[in-house]
Amino acid sequence: MNTSSYDIFNRLKNKKIIVSFHQNGDPDAVGSAVALREILKQKYNCQVNIVFDSVSKISETLLEEVKINLTELSDFKNEYDFIILVDTNNPAQLGEIGLTLVKDKVILIDHHLPHSELAEFSDTHIIKPEYPATSQIIFEISEYFNTTLSKASRFLLLAGIIYDSRYFTLINTDTFLAAYKLVRTGLDYDKLLFLLNPLKDRSEKIARLKAVKRMELYEAGEWIIAVSKLGSFEASASRAFIQLGADLAIVANISKDAVRISSRASTEFYKKTGLNLAKDLMEPIGPIIKGQGGGHSTAAGCNGTINGEDAIEKIKEILAEKLHVNLKKISVE
Structure with a gap:
């Protein structure tokens, strides 16, 4: 100390x-x-x-x-x-x-x-x-x-x-x-x-369920990655995906003049891959959305104003590069 x-x-x-x-x-x-x-x-x-x-x-x-x-x-x-x-x-x-x-x-x-x-x-x-x-x-x-x-x-x-x-x-x-x-x-x-641990209100519950409905799942080697979009409660939804079993979750809130992206990872994912969500993912994404990113190794986010869709695609590219494996989409039908 x-x-x-x-x-x-x-x-x-x-x-x-x-x-x-x-x-x-x-x-x-x-x-x-x-x-x-x-x-x-x-x-x-x-x-x-x-x-x-x-x-x-x-x-x-x-x-x-x-x-x-x-x-x-x-x-x-x-x-x-x-x-x-x-x-x-x-x-x-x-x-x-x-x-x-x-x-x-x-x-x-x-x-x-x-x-x-x-x-x-x-x-x-x-x-x-x-x-x-x-x-x-x-x-x-x-x-x-x-x-x-x-x-x-x-x-x-x-x-x-x-x-x-x-x-x-x-x-x-x-x-x-x-x-x-x-x-x-x-x-x-x-x-x-x-x-x-308050009881979640109705709007947050609905947002979490919508995130699951809109979810895209990817396989990256041994890791499961969940990607979704919401109009609110993106941080809550990203936490929910980890609780459901995803190793990494990305949830974006994209509106006309604002972009917010929340990311969460399991402790096991971070320990085994060494991928730091703040340094390796959200900080590089910040300039793309004309904003900034930061946070923790297993919980990070970024805020900006434009290019939300481009940011999601760039996140996938960074993950493929850092994990040394192509992301393979998993059918959720």
Whole structure:
């Protein structure tokens, strides 16, 4: 555990800080932001605001549970000494906030490797790709500074660790220890699991079923690849394909002026092929759709504006090249 980089916070004393994260912020992003705000206020007497574009439904539920309200984007004023980006590896993920970044005023804290465009804004960062969640990094920072976190922050950090580690299927040795320490503080683990697994609403159920109906299946050696298109819930659908047995899932949401592509892979697929969905697949696709891509080795996506169909074909080409095998379409009749 290397904590020497945490001394970068010394420059933040009494400063005005913005903490932000990617659009549709998941529990890892939200938990990291809330706990980091608390740490900075306690340790460095900072004025800290959390500013975001949007959060996911699960994150909304968690925030309601701990009774925390976050700053709306409409209240955002481009006035800060530093902006700290958590769980965000490229500026396109920030929406409008990404347009306000100022070189050398950006600090990155993430478990993703930063996109080159974002790295240009900052020479100050804490990046730990060996950790499954940014929340684990933030918890480590809280311990380093001996910060007393509120129950709400501890609850959200544990949620972030569980969520982004895929319920402890993607971990290192310290992940279990961090979760154990958090649970030992009196958190309701069973309730947290319930909140992280809400009953899916009717629209999401229908979207998942539509994805299956529209699915194209491909065989690439020993691997099964599912490709589909949806008008919403593409991330949920790609997760569903993995749960159904696909080794790799690609689900695209293509509209007149927007393209969103979600990808998921099984842990076995990544371990055996070494194919990193963020670095090898979504980042190269970003320019094709006039956007950017990023994410994790087994969960990644890209957002853009055009050329959705071309992007899907390019994804197939990249997969054939990386896997050293032609993709063979499987009949699903």
